[in-house]
Amino acid sequence: QVRLVQSGAEVTKPGASVKVSCKASGYIFTGQYMHWVRQVPGQGLEWMGWMNPSSGGTKYAQKFLGRVSMTRDTSINTAYMELTGLTSDDTGVYYCARDSYVGFSGSFSFDSWGQGSLVIVSS
Amino acid sequence: DIQMTQSPSTLSASVGDRVTITCRASQSINSWLAWYQQKPGKAPKVLIYKTSSLESGVPSTFSGSGSGTEFTLTISSLQPDDFATYYCQQYKTYPYTFGQGTKLEIK
Numbered sequence: 001q002v003r004l005v006q007s008g009a010e011v012t013k014p015g016a017s018v019k020v021s022c023k024a025s026g027y028i029f030t031g032q033y034m035h036w037v038r039q040v041p042g043q044g045l046e047w048m049g050w051m052n053p054s055s056g057g058t059k060y061a062q063k064f065l066g067r068v069s070m071t072r073d074t075s076i077n078t079a080y081m082e083l084t085g086l087t088s089d090d091t092g093v094y095y096c097a098r099d100s101y102v103g104f105s106g107s108f109s110f111d112s113w114g115q116g117s118l119v120i121v122s123s
Numbered sequence: 124d125i126q127m128t129q130s131p132s133t134l135s136a137s138v139g140d141r142v143t144i145t146c147r148a149s150q151s152i153n154s155w156l157a158w159y160q161q162k163p164g165k166a167p168k169v170l171i172y173k174t175s176s177l178e179s180g181v182p183s184t185f186s187g188s189g190s191g192t193e194f195t196l197t198i199s200s201l202q203p204d205d206f207a208t209y210y211c212q213q214y215k216t217y218p219y220t221f222g223q224g225t226k227l228e229i230k
Contacts, residue, residue: 044210044221044224045167045210045212045224046221047212047219047220047221059217061217061218062218097166100169107219108157108172109169109172109178109214110159111169111172113167115165115166
């Protein structure tokens, strides 16, 4: 079955960076977009962008441009999301989520999610 | 950005009730809408995609409808496992956006 297993919680300081990993199994990693979504405490869900695991191409939400980088290592079926210039407003849970569309000519809903990685930004 | 507005924010209901949650988009998204269920401490789970298509394994008590800017999620007969928070999401235009959520509570 499809599984997305994320890295553990991180506590970091303002101004620092964080890199979250998402290891995929149970499907062809390079066949579907991987999205990143975050959830800030007490707020809803926020889409950060996607990565094409086959080409490495990316699409980021305007809000995160210049601060986010989504990469992958196809040899170990793992996607990464790095966020720089952290502030307390970045404290939250970060999820990877697979696009349900097979291929890269479209995008659909998110049919499999990682368990979430808690990132705490505190001085 | 397309704003997604859900109503109500909180809904109190009993097991066996029929409930409806509404999601309105600030501009037309055709049928590119999904519904997710999230329980505390867990990742969201997709229930409905493309407005009305039921995700595999999701009970048939869940249904979705709508088009353009107004959409609904209906649970025909609430089960104890259904008490959770529900989110709509548009995936027509970047950035993909979610509603603020509807918390379904036990009355």
